[in-house]
Amino acid sequence: MNVLIDNLSGTPIYDQIYTQIKSQIISGELKENEMLPSIRGLAKDLKISFITTKRAYEELEKEGFIYTVQAKGCYVAPKNVELLREENLKKIETKIEEILQLAATCNLSGEEIIEMVKFAIEEKL
Amino acid sequence: MNVLIDNLSGTPIYDQIYTQIKSQIISGELKENEMLPSIRGLAKDLKISFITTKRAYEELEKEGFIYTVQAKGCYVAPKNVELLREENLKKIETKIEEILQLAATCNLSGEEIIEMVKFAIEEKL
C-alpha cells in the first residue's frame, strides 16, 4: 500500500493517511477484505506515532470503509453501498438546504440552481 | 433595532449579532441607508465590550451588508444584488462540488442529484 506524508501541506497527518487510503478503497486499488498494514507497522514506515495512524483508521472505520479485528488487524470493508448511500444522502440534503438558503439571499431562482448543478455534473465527465 | 443575546446558545456573541442584523437587512426590516446603532451604543445596551459589536459589524461590512463612515456611523448598504450574487455563486459552486464528491463515493447518479435538488426546491414553495 502506498501512503505519502507531506509535512508542508498543512493538512494534518492523520487526515492525509485517511484521505489516501479512502480514495484507494473507493477506486478499488484496495480490494474488499484485503488486510491493511498494521497501525504500528505503518507508523514505523512513516516515522510517526502509531496513535496517529490509529486515528486515521478510526475515521475510516467510523465511515464504514474498513473493519478491525482485535489483535489481528484492519481490513477493507465489503462495499456497503446502501449504508454509504444513506449517510451521504443526509449530508447531501444538508448541503442542498444550505445552497437554497444562499440562493434565497440573492434572488437566485430554482431553475438557475439546477442549471449550475447540471453544469457541474457535465464538467465531471 | 432588535438584537437579543443568548448566553447559553453556544454560538459566539458576535455571531449572534451578525446573524440577527443580517437577517433584518435581508428581510427589509432594516431599510437601505438606515443608520445602525453605534458599535459602542449597542455594546452598552447588550452589556458587552464594543469590540465584540465591532466584530459583528466588520463581518457585515465584509459581506457588503453595511458600510461605515469614519466617525459618523454604520449604515445599511443599498442592496447590491449583483455583488451578493457573485459571492454566493462561489459558495454555491463549492457546495455543489462537495455534493458531487459525496455522490461519487456512493454511486449516486447525476440524475438522482438533480431530482433531490428539484425536490428540495419544491418543498420550499
Next chain:
DNA sequence: TAACTGTATATAATAAATATACACAGATTA
C-alpha cells in the same frame, strides 16, 4: 471643547485540533 463616531494594536482566556506515551489484552507462531 465635549461628546459622540469608528480604528488600530496588543493581549488574555478558552476551546479545539493534533500528536503523543504507555500500560493493557487478545491472537499468532516458532
Next chain:
DNA sequence: TAATCTGTGTATATTTATTATATACAGTTA
C-alpha cells in the same frame, strides 16, 4: 509457552484558532 505480533484505552502535551477584551487613537458634530 514465550516472544511477538495485532488493536485498545486512558491520560496528556503542544499547538493553533477562536472569542472577547482594554486602551490609546483619530475624525465628526454640535
